[in-house]
């Protein structure tokens with residue numbers, strides 16, 4: 001596997017950075033220590049410009065190549081990593097285990113940040129390209145929309161980013177392999193909140209109540225017919241109700257109930273269908289039982305959609321690193337979501353999965369980023385820059 005030699009020399013150092021980040025997980029936009037670590041390192045590497053505070057706590061580094069001309073397909077490309085952790089208690093027994101109770105890097109963003117830092121160190125040292133590499137470290141990937149905030153902060157125009165690339169580790173894909181696809185690779189994720197108002201009563205007087213627990217239960221059952229009966233079986237969609245809040249004790253029929261959940265889709269027409277059916281079911285079911293209900297349907301992360309030229313380019317770089325037969329270029333899309341989608345809606349680019357080997361799944365308390373992925377991921381980043389911005 002042609003790992004970049006100089007990156008291989010950095011492997012131990014990058015691993016130490018990763019372990020330090022792993023010990024100090026931070027959530028959402030409160031990635032103050034992580035962002036400061038990134039900022040300090042980028043400055044120490046000699047980046048031409050280091051700008052903190054983009055999209056609240058995001059950090060951007062600018063590295064200019066020292067080759068003249070430019071026969072590559074771009075002049076400025078962005079590489080993006082995410083910095084935030086999750087509110088999960090770590091169940092691993094590691095020498096560098098999380099030191100913060102109830103927080104851990106269970107999605108491998110410690111590894112993503114470390115790999116991009118490693119690439120930045122190499123790129124700032126060698127500058128063997130014509131053009132500019134922009135390294136992007138975003139906060140709040142885990143539901144907070146940090147990628148959206150950085151785009152809304154004018155990052156793409158300010159740094160002249162022409163194309164943007166992202167990478168996520170992937171448990172279950174063997175180490176040393178990559179997976180990518182053209183078009184949608186991850187789903188749109190929308191948030192569902194349903195507030196139901198009935199009529200509270202003594203538990204022994206159900207006839208005097210409008211039972212919100214019964215109404216909400218019927219709603220959940222009806223909602224589960226959307227994907228099974230309304231969506232074309234050859235299309236993809238998920239509707240999950242994940243929170244049901246009602247009642248405080250065993251002898252009172254509660255006046256109100258709240259349901260919350262998520263809807264996922266890969267196409268706008270399916271998204272429209274799901275939202276429309278949810279409104280009909282929520283309003284119709286409430287009416288049937290004499291309750292009232294309000295659905296709030298919030299379109300959140302859009303579909304992560306790879307652009308054909310940049311996807312083909314990313315796949316060619318991955319093949320160079322991993323080998324021709326180690327890159328799946330038609331992987332099935334997943335119904336998880338990514339806020340890198342906001343960057344892909346702003347600029348053409350591609351998002352790739354890198355095998356984390358046989359680890360626990362993402363967001364599991366026993367998940368851990370695979371340190372052997374570091375030289376592979378960092379090499380992918382530096383070759384992406386050297387090829388896209390070839391002299």
Ligand SMILES: [Zn+2]
Nearest residue numbers: 107142362363
């Ligand atoms: Zn995650």
Ligand SMILES: [Zn+2]
Nearest residue numbers: 107109141168
């Ligand atoms: Zn993640």
